[in-house]
Amino acid sequence: MTLTYYLVLAAILFTIGAVGVLVRRNAIVVFMCVELMLNAVNLTLITFARSTGTVDGQIMALFVMVVAAAEVVVGLAIIMSIYRTRRSASVDDANLLKY
Amino acid sequence: MPAEGLLAASWLLIALPLAGAAVLLLGGRRTDRWGHLLGTATVVAAFVLAVACTxxxxGLDQRSADVELFTFIRSGELDVTAGLLYDPLSAIFALLITGVGSLIHVYSIGYMAHDPARRRFFAYLNLFVAAMLLLVLGNSFVALYVGWEGVGLASYLLIAFWYTRPAAATAAKKAFIMNRVGDVGLAIAIFVMFAQLGTTSYAGVFGSVGTLAGGTITAIGLLLLxxxxxxxxxxPLQAWLPDAMEGPTxxxxxxHAATMVxxxxxxxxxxxxxYDLAPTARAVVLAIGAGTLLIGAIAGCAYDDIKKVLAYSTxxxxxxMFxxxxxxxxxxxAxxxxxxxxxxxxxxxFLGAGSVMHAMNDSVDMRRFGALWKKLPVTFATFGLGYLALIGFPFLSGYFTKDAIIEAALDRGDVWGWVLGGVAVLGAGLTAFYMTRLMLMTFFGRARWEDGVHPHEAPTVMTAPMVVLAVGSVGAGALLVSVFPLSGWLEPVFGEPAEAAHVVAPAVIGLVVTVVMLLGVLAAWLFxxxxxxxxxxxxxxxxxxRAARNALYADTVNESLFMRPGQWLTRALVWLDNRGVDGAVNGLAAGLGGTSSRLARTQTGFVRSYAMGMLGGAVLVAGALLAVTAG
Amino acid sequence: MNPDAAEVVIGTGEAVAFWVLGPVALAGALGMVFSRNAVHSALWLVTTMLSLGVFYVIQSAPFLGAAQIIVYTGAIMILFLFVLMLVGRDSSDSVVETLRGQRVAAAVLGVGFAALVGAGVARATEGLTVVGLGDAGGDGNVTAIAELLYTRYVLAFEATGALLIVAAVGALVYTQMERRPGSRRGQKELSRARFLTDDRPQTLPGPGVYARANSVAAPALLPDGRTSAETVATGVEAQEVEQMPRPTGREQLGSPDAALGSLDPTTSGTPGGRTGGEHR
Known part of the structure; x- marks a missing residue:
């Protein structure tokens, strides 16, 4: 058992989050997947903090949490307003950004 | 040696007609009333000056005078000084140009009297005289080239003087373009001189030409040729001259008869x-001279246009001369x-022909002339004397000068001497034939005039120059050969004439040529x-x-050998440009446009597709990093 | 860096915890991705986050572990659930993938990414020494974090404060519905407007309900879409049933809009409902 296990777990979680972003269409679930990816990164930061014996990594993780919170607030607000205008929370319905 | 006295002012020879041309061209309509008089006066003045200079x-010992004027071009090693060389050779040319030029200016006053653009005509004539004098008086090949192009320009402007006639415009273009072919040769010859000798002045080139390799000298000779x-x-560039007869007579x-050509x-x-050092080039000169002699004579036998017959005669x-x-x-x-x-x-x-045309409402078709000797006595007399001089009637000009050429050819002593002499004698017979034909069709026989033509003699201002020239035709030959020998005058230029070992006695040659000439006259009478x-x-x-009527198919040959391949080349290049170059560029643009519009299809607007791109990029980056660190 | 700390050997207890909670975290992540119901996804994600919180605590980050549980699972996920309720737990997230090749490509790229990053991390951190934090210099984890946060990272900390304020204001601005002053309608006006329009007066049916009328005059629907005459009360003239179009084939299933359905009969059956005209 080494710290590498944590890191590999974080990588797998991050990948699952990324794949989730790609395959899910409900905007809220997509957001959850993004949160999962942020959490995986946090796990990495904390693992390295432990490896190096400094608290800086934990502080990074703390900032990630704060930024994630802010992002979730704004993101959910955006989803709400999109839903109000388009009556749909599917990311495929907001497809005007094209050629 | 440097020029002194009047010779130092020999630049005025060029400056006077040039000033006349400038005044007439820049002065516009204000000079219409007296422009022709000014134009004539400048040339007459130049003639007087030329006589004085000569x-x-x-009287000089060396019989050569250098006139340094100014630095023309100084660029790197190229240092061309504009200067004049007044020596016996350029002197006789200056006299010919200004003398005949003066007479023709006087004649033109009458000939162009009714032309609204007479002032422009005199301006161009003055420009021509100035350029021609620069050509013969310049002391370097570059000065000669400037004059060379100047007479080409004047020739172009004057052939196309009646530029509203399509034939005149075309003839001028043809003359200009065919001259350009020759000019390129001259230009390259000058380049070679400068590259090999570092100078273009006559003195410099002739002084050091012996140091060059034989091949280079031959190349220079051929390019000059x-x-x-x-x-x-x-x-092979003779086809433009007969067409140039579209210009005023x-x-x-x-x-196109006396000077530029x-x-x-x-x-x-x-x-x-x-050429003394390039026997090959000299042999080519001989071949071209002999060939052209026959081509011109044969073509001259078949034309009905009086000016074209004279042109082929030229x-x-x-x-x-070649x-x-x-x-x-x-x-x-000779x-x-x-x-x-x-x-x-x-x-x-030519002036006589102009007088005939003047009388016949500008018609040039000899088949519509005839019996003019009674109506145009002065023209007939002067024309007849010119005719006799040209065919080499004994003791007129042509007799002396043409015999001298045949003599010189035979004096070579070898087989080629006999061939060239034979060609020259044959040419003399043909000359007699076509000139007699011209005389008979124009002045004798029945009147075949068109309706409404009332021939009348030209005014004195036109006949007087003709009379002067007729006198010259009669006496010039004897004067130049016997009384005032040209060989002595030109001795400083060409050296002491070697006493020729005559292969055939001159008297025999004269007799043979006369007999051949009479045969030609007789043939013309018979036909x-x-x-x-x-x-x-x-x-x-x-x-x-038929071949002679088509000038031995010179135009056809030119067209099929140069014009059509040129057109094909042009078409091929246009095609290549449109399809190849433009095609490549347009194809590239179209390809990029098509590719981008196809790539734009991937911009579906679906966020998840874009996210897929990001993940793909991340995989690539991760793979690359891993490859770098692991590798 | 704690110079006194010797290399820490990871104990068996931690290994056991990892091998128990690691699979739980993975299962939560997979469950979140694969469950069709968004609420279920949220719950799966909570599982993963709780596992990660325990990991944080194990890895000498008790403060962050607590923050993970309180902030993430407590606040953020609840926020998610709130929004889910507002938006409606709609059934639009059908199992049919509309983008061609998206799932296959995502799977390939995902596996590739995981393999690359996992292998890279494993290779790079082989024999990674564990200095360990212990009790973080004797003052405890929270004190250590606080010391750094208010000294070295104080500017970033202030910036996050500003960020949070801006995020809160931004969320308010986004979700604020602008009304003209005095245009607010009371219950009376709302009812009148509802009954006087051509539209139905009753509430819209919930997601997943095909029938749009619960009147006694409306016949029940048979599974194949036909109406059942027996279900209509006697003495009442049977009413034309307004119903959601059913997916009848692959083409209709292909479009999320078609699956959502439309009240307009002319467009309800349009295959590939995501055509340009629909978003006018």
Whole structure:
């Protein structure tokens, strides 16, 4: 058992989050997947903090949490307003950004 | 040696006509009333000056005068000083140009009296005289080239003087373009001189030309010859000269008979030191001279256009001159003597033709002339004297000068001497034939005039120059050969004339030539004079006649050898440009456009597709990092 | 860096915890991705986050572990659930993938990414020494974090404060519905407007309900879409049933809009409902 296990777990979680972003269409679930990816990164930061014996990594993780919170607030607000205008929370319905 | 006295002012020879041209061209309509008088006055003044200069020159020991004017081009190693060289060779040319030029200016006052653009005509004539004088007086090949292009320009402007006629405009373009072919040769010859010798002045080039390799000298000689052929209407560039007859007749007389077309002869005579070292080039000169002599004479037999017959006669006579200067030291004097004599009688013949046209409502078709000798007595008399001089009637100009050429050819002593002499004698017979045909069709026989034509003699202002030229035609030959020998005058240029070992006695040659000439006259009488001349040219004629009527297919050859391949090349290049170059560029643009519009299809607007791209990029980056660190 | 700390050997207890909670975290992540119901996804994600919180605590980050549980699972996920309720737990997230090749590509790229990053991390951190934090210099984890946060990272900390304020204001601005002053309608006006329009007066049916009428005059629907005459009360004239279009084939299933359905009969059956005209 080494710290590498944590890191590999974080990588797998991050990948699952990324794949989730790609395959899910409900905007809220997509957001959850993004949160999962942020959490995986946090796990990495904390693992390295432990490896190096400094608290800086934990502080990074703390900032990630704060930024994630802010992002979730704004993101959910955006989803709400999109839903109000388009009556749909599917990311495929907001497809005007094209050629 | 540096010039003194009047010779130092010999630049005025060029400046006077140039100033006249400038005043007439820039002065506009204000000079309409007196422009022709000014134009004539400048040339007459130049003639007087030339005579004075020549007299002074005759008194000098060296008989050569350098006039340094100013630095023309100084660029790196190229240092061209504009200067004049007044020596016996340029003196006789200056006298010919200004003398015949003065007479023709006077004649033009009457000939162009009713033309609204007479002032412009005199301006161009003055420009021509200035350029021609620069050509013969310049002391370097560059100065000669400037004059060379100047006379080309003047020739172009004057052939196209009646530019509203499509034929005149086309003829001018043809003359300009064919001259350009020759000019390129001359230009390259000058480049070679500068590259190999570092100088273009006559003194510098002739002084050091012996240091060059034989091949280089031959190349220079051949390139100079190409230039001479273009300007003098020699084979293979002879086709422009007959077409140039679209210009006013005084132009034909001055430029396309007496002066400009002899510039090639001048060039070859002037470059004698080069040709002395290049026997191959000299042999080519001979071949071209002999060939052109026959081509011109044969074509001249078939045309019905009086000016074109005279034009082909000019081609043929310049062929004689080329033949003469191609013979080397033995022939230079003979060729130049023939040039001077030809300048007189051919100018006189052209002026006479102009007078006939003047009388016949500007018609040039000899089949509609006839019986004019009674109506135009002065023209007939002067024209007849010119005719006799041209065919070499004993003791007139042509007799002396042409015999001298044949003599020089035979004096070579080898087989080629006999061949060239034979060609020259044959040419003399043909000359007699076509000129007699011309005389018979124009002045004798039944009147075949068109309706409403009332021939009348030209005014005195036109006949007087004709009379002067006729006198010159009669006397020039004897004067130049016997009384005031040209060979002695030109001795400083060409050296002491070697005492020729005569292969055939001159008297025998004179007799043979006279007999051949009489045979030609007789043949003309048999073919033309004896029977009625049809008003329209017979259609069913022998192949020889047909070929002669087409000027031995010179235009056809030019068209099929140069024009059509050129057009094909142009078309191919246009095609290549449209399809190849444009195709590549447009194809590239279209390809990029198509690719981008296809790539734009991937911009579906679906966020998840874009996210897929990001993940793909992340995989690539991770893979690359891993490859770098692991590798 | 704690110079006194010797290399820490990871104990068996931690290994056991990892091998128990690691699979739980993985299962939560997979469950979140694969469950069709968004609420279920949220719950799966909570599982993963709780596991990660325990990991944080194990890896000498008790403060962050607590923050993970309180902030993430407590606050953020609840926020998610709130929004889910507002938006409606709609059934639009059908199992049919509309983008061609998206799932396959995502799977390939995902496996590739995981393999690359996992292998890279494993290779790079082989024999990674564990200095360990212990009790973080004797003052405890929270004190250590606080010391750094208010000294070295104080500027970033202030910036996050500003960020949070901006995020809160931004969320308010986004979700604020602008009304003209005095245009607010009371219950009376709302009812009148509802009954006077052509539209139905009753509430819209919930997601997943095909029938749009619960009147006694409306016949029940048979599974194949036909109406059943027996279900209509006697003495009442049977009413034309307004119903959601049913997916009848692959083409209709292909479009989420078609699956959502439309009241307009002319467009309800349009295959590939995501055409340009629909978003006018």
């Amino acid at each position: 007299v002074q020159l005759a 190409l230039g001479a052929c273009g300007k003098s209407g020699q084979f 005084p132009v034909s007389a001055l430029i 002899t510039a090639g002869v001048y060039l070859i005579a002037r470059s004698a030191p080069i 081609v043929s006579q310049i062929g004689y 033949l003469a200067v191609g013979l080397g030291p033995a022939g230079y004097v 060729g130049l003597a023939h040039l001077l004599a030809h300048g007189f009688f051919k100018a006189g013949l 033309v004079g004896r029977r009625e001349v049809p008003v329209t040219a017979p259609v069913r004629v022998s192949p020889v006649t």
